[in-house]
Amino acid sequence: MSSKMVVKQPQPVMDHQDSNEWSSGICDCCQDVPECCFAFWCFPCFTCITAKKYGQCLCLPLLDGFGLIPPISMSMRVSMRQRYGIRGDMCNDCVYSFFCTSCSWCQMSREMKRRQIPIVLVNARYQ
Structure with missing residues (x-):
């Protein structure tokens, strides 16, 4: 009698958010106090670290100091x-970037943390 071995591989589970709004407000710095500090x-x-995490050049934000906006x-x-897929317009982006630059960068950093799609292995057993 032959035995049949069945191998079941764990499948990735993806957590996805479908919201079309920012996950936090522009002044919600208390949601991540160490980052705000x-x-x-x-x-x-x-700003350089946040840009790098977003996939842009590390020193790119340093160019912000050479213009009005x-x-x-x-x-x-x-x-x-x-x-x-967040709703909004360039006019609001311009206002937030000019008047609330640090709050705007904190909001973007919080958004990146919340929107990352982690892959979680479920029922993984090693024998």
Whole structure:
């Protein structure tokens, strides 16, 4: 009598958010206090690290200091809205980038953390 071995591989489970709104408000810095403090005390470092996590050049946000409206901050907001399907318009992105630059970067960082789609292995057993 022959025996048949059945191997069952774990399948990835993806958590997906379908919201078309920002997951936090522009002034919800208390949702991630350490990150807010980091942005407050060392804003250039914070923006560079956030841009790198988003997949952009590490030093790109340093170019924001050469204009009236920070072009990199505004571009990142527009790009993030398009990538995650968040409602909004360029006028609001411009206002937030100009008047609330640090809060805007904190909001983008929180959004990236919440919108990451982790792959979780369920029922994985090693024998």
